[in-house]
Amino acid sequence: MDWMAWTTPTAIFFGVIACLIVTFTVLAIKFPETPRVGVLQIETTRGDRLFITLLGSAFINLAWLGLVSAPQWGALIVCLIYAAAVFRWV
Missing domain, CATH: 1.10.287 (Helix Hairpins)
Structure with missing residues (x-):
């Protein structure tokens, strides 16, 4: 993946998005919402x-x-x- 500029801010950005998705999935399972x-x-x-x-x-x-x-x-x-x-x- 040499075509993409994988800098520290880029890695942090995608890491935060992944953590948000995991967190919201866990919340949806533990605390279902209407x-x-x-x-x-x-x-x-x-x-x-x-x-x-x-x-x-x-x-x-x-x-x-x-x-x-x-x-x-x-x-x-x-x-x-x-x-x-x-x-x-x-």
Whole structure:
């Protein structure tokens, strides 16, 4: 896999995603959840909200890279706030 830049941040990123998926799988098995309806007016489960969070975070990071000249750590803070909002209200 020489074509991909496997740097430490890249490895951490994929490691965190893998840990999130494992954690949410264990949570779903140990504590089954009934879907709830939030501001999007659709039924969502924890897994749905995780997917929405990851997808939105990808767009936030891409927009940050293209529009803002500040360090990428700022996008991480915005993504964490976005994730908290999604899990609270969606």
